[in-house]
Amino acid sequence: MTAVDRLLAREPGPTPRADARRNLERLVVAARSAVAETGVNVTAQEVAQRAGVGKGTFYRRVPSLETLLQVVLEEVLDEAVAAADRALENPDPWRGFTEFAAAYVTLRKESCGVNEALGGAGSCDLERCLGDLRERLRELVGRAQDNGSMRADIPWEDVAFLLAGVATADRTIGLTAAPDQWHRNLRTVLDGLVARP
Incomplete structure (x- = not known):
């Protein structure tokens, strides 16, 4: 919706x-x-x-404004669930996961900004959205691990935190992030998740 x-x-x-x-x-x-x-x-x-x-x-x-931000947050989370559903339809589990990961990182940054503007206040629908997203991520990781394209020693919950860490602040320790910093971070994370022959 x-x-x-x-x-x-x-x-x-x-x-x-x-x-x-x-x-x-x-x-x-x-x-x-x-x-x-x-x-x-x-x-x-x-x-x-x-x-x-x-x-x-x-x-x-x-x-x-709070009502508007709440429905916007739910919309962004629904978009993340829809991205996961599209990824689950991909016959190649690893490709599906990587496509979801890229979409998720951009949407997560947006959803976190909205949630922060709301002061972290949630709703029942928000909990449903988050539950749906957790279930999809578990399925995506499971598919990629089952077909041998993702390392099997990493729990799906850890993957959630790894993806959450991809979107960075604009600055850290006096360094300025590159315009494509999140892409570079994501490539590094995916390189660490892919199964080696």
Whole structure:
């Protein structure tokens, strides 16, 4: 379910006009980009400006910034689950896993930014999303290990932490991350996970 659909489901009633739905879509896109760039300091005013709507329109369409961020977080996690489902359909378990890993790292960085902006507050649907994601990751790792393409001595839970460590801060010990730093980190992690003949 998309963030827009989640917002609409919270307020049952007549189907909104097309322009109202477009405003909601713009607010969701704006919230995702604002959190990615601003982080925890994102405001309703900034999201409204990025969406090209007034603050009044923001509050007519969305009960609160927290509500908007919550549905955005759930949407991002659902996208990660969908990426895992696509990876599970790949006949090559290792290729499926590596495709998921790349998608997951980018979505995880976004979801962590939204969750941080929410102050770590969760919902029942958030727990469902996380449970679905854990189950998919366990399956992906299991498939790759069963066919011999991934090292069998690494528990799937460790893989979750390895992937979480791929997305880095912009700076560390006085060094600035390269624009493709997460790609380079991911290649190193995958190189450590692949089974050697």
